[in-house]
Amino acid sequence: MSHSSIAWFRDTLLPQAEPPAGQTGVIHWLRARLFNGWWSSLLTVVALLALFALVNAVLPWLANSVWQADSLGECRRVLNGESGACWGVIRERWPQLLFGFYPQALYWRPLAAFVLLFVALGPILFKRVPRGVMWFSAGYPGLAFWLVWGGSLWAPVLAYAGLALAVLSFSLARRFGIGIALICALGVASTWWLHGMHVLLAVVDHQAPLQLVAVSSRELGGFLLSFVVGVSGIAMSLPLGILLALGRRSSMPLIRLMSVTFIEFVRGVPLITLLFTASLLLNYFLPPGTSFDLILRVIIMVTVFSTAYMAEVIRGGLAALPQGQTEAAQALGLDYWKAQRLVIMPQALKISIPMIVSTFIGLFKDTTLVVFIGLLDPIALSTAIRASTQWQGIYWELFLFIGGVFFVFCFGMSRYSIHLERRLKTDHR
Template identity: 55%
Template structure:
């Protein structure tokens, strides 16, 4: 057979699509001008962006970073860009950023909060990323005591003795549980409480008088700025999660009294604004405690914030518990696991996993809520901004310090929410 010359032996190269269907033109047609409504929206949006940039842009561009008062700032502005031109005066931040970060913490001791922050990052590392060496977890466990000592100062032996309380509990458990399991468990709870209440302080004093290691003691009034927000926020976060888990379990429990009390607690704390609880912490706690009891105002705020947040956390976790299929509980029962083992090995890992977004959202809310402490006259960043603005040098400056504070909050909260997305992705085990 001869070759059939009318049949092509090679393919024709594909034609390029028409110009309007490729690249930027296609993208614009699809994403910006797909319909009349869309085109109108695009124009409105472009106009909005333009008008915002046109107001804020030049103000940002003409920023002054040096100077020790607003008058100086304005003089520099006038000299550079001519009279009557407005521009940002970021000199106030350059001058006062340490105050916004640390409050009235003594300047020569700034290394202490800074070191605490670095250590906190180390302590968080194994908690946040599973690739970290597990041994560091021991450091994470001890970190609260370390942070307390570094921030507040005083003798090192007090936090050490407080940590020893846990060892005392463990020891009591090991000694007594061979005799009777239940007694052992009770001893493991009572012994450390006894230790903390009665022996801890004297023991710390005793050791301190022999081997004296101490940092300069600071009062809570010295705390302020983001240091204060972070201390309250992080402690609230750390303590509210376990309490929240317990409350959620209590609310799901079959025990009538436990359930009622948990529901009352959760609804009670969720039903009132945080600010009233802070007022309770600052005004009413004196009524509820034995006369003459004085305890630190930051500690009181941390307790209130923790309880408030724990109530919300409990609801978030309850959502996760409710979302688990019944079969998981039944399978745990079928394996012969007791209640706590089932919770620890089967229920909680799954429930916590699906509630990660809610939990992190709660953390973010808690951190933002720390700004409310300014209303019971603690020196949080916003309070410091108002005192900077009340200062004669900076009287009249407005946006810049607020921008700075807002920006720092944004960084913190935004990175938390991104981390939660990362975690969600990493833990996702369904293959949908």
């Protein structure tokens, strides 16, 4: 036999064959995932026993629920000594848990603001939304404020006019330098909001009144309050955190020192301390005769607290980028702000998505801390409900309902984060 007739490699494919019987099916999955060794088998057995005990304790309690009851005593009479959940408290008090003491005839207003929020977030969260909706997104905060608190429609309109004046003054003063332009913009906006806006508001409101029934802040409560504080803090902390992160990495010593001082100070102070500051001390730093609404003060402090943490999250994303990205942007002739907007920041934000959403979730849950300064969040309302003669002694049903609602919102943010990561392919695989 000649060497040329010997086949050194296969020139035809093997026919497709079924995998071995021991490598497929439920039995293989159980062995690979749950009983892969004695330690894994022990943990599986312990977990199954704990799960069985939990289900055995909770399922009969949930299955024997009472919905039609006007008091805890009536629930107990219906249960006749058996264990069961008394969901009558939720059926009777769910409007209070959701809206606080907001007037019942005006529930449509916060509901409309909630629905319109998703319209405003459309261009930000999804790709196939007309970019013209961005104009609505920009005007949504003022519209939501008007819907929730009522009063004159001209108040948010004139507040936006202050922003327009700030942008105009910044553009006119930019030739003298960015620092001077920022000072001019802040001065013009502050003067307008503190003085000029109120004078013009009285005139315009008298000539063309456009008003809704005013609702005071003390009537806001429940999940409406948590949602207002949480969404406001989330919406403002992200852009401010980006600016603060850039300030901390700035080559200008004064900007860097101010950014580092702000971040380290705020991160070193508990949120509850800032909330007490908002409740008791913030008015002392304002001009005489100026009074900020308590909820507005809380929003400011929550935003300040979240901004410091968000700045560190963004800084971590910026630090993860190779220096070559900055050098490539400079080689293209881009200035600092264009390089950040077009090259650096989009990549840093993609890397930081998990921690950004985690910070948002933590912020939304931390809104329950406002109970310590007298605001009626869901926890405070549950305490008030349990103190009433009708529902004195009820616990689990209220806390399960509150926890379930928080879980729905937080789980929704988490799932959108996963969707966004997959869409942007942040893992580069």
